[in-house]
Amino acid sequence: MKDITPLVQHIEKIIPLDDEARQALAAKVTSRKIRRRQYLLQEGDVCRHYNFVLNGCLRMYLVDEKGTEHVLQFATEGGWIADIGSLHTDQPSHFFIDALEPAEVLRIAKEDLIDLYVKHPAFDRYFRVLTENAFVGMQQRVMQNISSTAETRYLHFLEKYPHLFNRIPLVQIASFIGVTPEFLSKIRRNLMS
Amino acid sequence: MKDITPLVQHIEKIIPLDDEARQALAAKVTSRKIRRRQYLLQEGDVCRHYNFVLNGCLRMYLVDEKGTEHVLQFATEGGWIADIGSLHTDQPSHFFIDALEPAEVLRIAKEDLIDLYVKHPAFDRYFRVLTENAFVGMQQRVMQNISSTAETRYLHFLEKYPHLFNRIPLVQIASFIGVTPEFLSKIRRNLMS
DNA sequence: CCTGACCCTTAACCTACCTTAAGGTTTTTT
DNA sequence: AAAAAACCTTAAGGTAGGTTAAGGGTCAGG
Structure with missing residues (x-):
């Protein structure tokens, strides 16, 4: 057991x-x-x-x-x-x-x-x-919090925790890297274009 | 020796x-x-x-x-x-x-x-x-970096490291808490008034 | 099939903090 | 003692990121 x-x-x-x-x-x-x-x-x-x-x-x-x-x-x-x-x-x-x-x-x-x-x-x-x-x-x-922009922090997160990316809600990742979910949504859009 | x-x-x-x-x-x-x-x-x-x-x-x-x-x-x-x-x-x-x-x-x-x-x-x-x-x-x-404002971080720093406050240059404290020295200068002025 | 709880996005407006530039004071080096 | 370097402040204008509000998509449960 x-x-x-x-x-x-x-x-x-x-x-x-x-x-x-x-x-x-x-x-x-x-x-x-x-x-x-x-x-x-x-x-x-x-x-x-x-x-x-x-x-x-x-x-x-x-x-x-x-x-x-x-x-x-x-x-x-x-x-x-x-x-x-x-x-x-x-x-x-x-x-x-x-x-x-x-x-x-x-x-x-x-x-x-x-x-x-x-x-x-x-x-x-x-x-x-x-x-x-x-x-x-x-x-x-x-x-990273002191020296990087939110976009950089997000990219680092994806690199460091690739298994979490499509496993947990976006809002949790936003909270982890220290931004609002709205702003993270914007970051993602910028990254795609 | x-x-x-x-x-x-x-x-x-x-x-x-x-x-x-x-x-x-x-x-x-x-x-x-x-x-x-x-x-x-x-x-x-x-x-x-x-x-x-x-x-x-x-x-x-x-x-x-x-x-x-x-x-x-x-x-x-x-x-x-x-x-x-x-x-x-x-x-x-x-x-x-x-x-x-x-x-x-x-x-x-x-x-x-x-x-x-x-x-x-x-x-x-x-x-x-x-x-x-x-x-x-x-x-x-x-x-603190994720959830607090720069002023709060500065106050916490003073509380936690009182012996450093008048021992090291302001610019170093600013760097530690993650703001520019100019902005920390402004924070201090606001705190005095 | 419908409802409600999440979840994600968009956009307009706002603010904490950065950048640049300048001037004054104190400390260190020569 | 002078020169240079480091230190601190002020202020004007700019930007990253927050806030508020709204709309749409997905999925579990009734």
Whole structure:
């Protein structure tokens, strides 16, 4: 019923796990199904789990004072999603996480993860590398927001996430790159001519 | 001549080091002085070292096609600075790192760091936590760029980096928050009235 | 087959921010 | 001490992108 093979494979691309570590992981992880539009995290709640996506598509976003949504992250098969800030500090999150498509995740609670870190340093290594990669991605995004035009950001998005382009609504992509859907529509028209 | 106490103290705020780890670290780390405006990294070079700042002030920035500089990060006492993307992939960096004030850093080469990781898992832990915190910071910055006005971003900057406000030129702050110095000047005037 | 919830586009008008250019002050270098 | 470089401000005019409003297409459910 619960198959953590995809997760183990993902980890072993970075560092091999011995049997003991693999079993410890299996014991801590639980699987969960999320329906379309169902929340995995809501603003004001403390984020208590890391989530590894087995299939489907999730998003993490912020809602500003005007009620506008701003997407911080998408996560599909093989990706992780959580509000790490909230998870670490036990402070209420400012974000929502929900499903754009029905999804299935493996989740692991913060305390269990700490336990894994202590007993199996391989997990420290794995999450260090994982976070370093995520950090570099965020850095590139900051650079683009500061230095590029919306059109350039859109083209970069298509290059970097080709599998998302015809999988999620345009309005979500607009929100991710930081423009209104109307303006993104205009950008696309300009690109075609 | 080489005193790594500030670095050890910084690490031990996160995880204690045994004598052996401390000595291994001391053996790998070298100190270096940087004059004002001197480069620690130039675009096109591969970043080979992590740098821990003992004193002074450094910045990492990108120069776009038009020749405009965009600041990604400042680093002062107790901060780390490096192009982690380049360091990891051995690809040439797109960034420059230079000194806004004369500075002194402790640097450690990538290979030596890997060696430390293998022999002392405590370093995996330390850099995992370090990177997680940096990641959260970048995430907040992305959110602000997407959802806030320049004035709000400026106020947040003052809140988050009060020690930098009257230490670095205005033009650098403008570059960091993603506006022109002229416009930041206007923002300040509006804030005073 | 019809209805309603999304989803995408177009267009007119508006605003936050950029560009260019100039002048004054402070800091660094010679 | 002078010259040069860096720094900060002001203001006029321009542009990228936002806002509002409307219309049409698609698809799931009744």
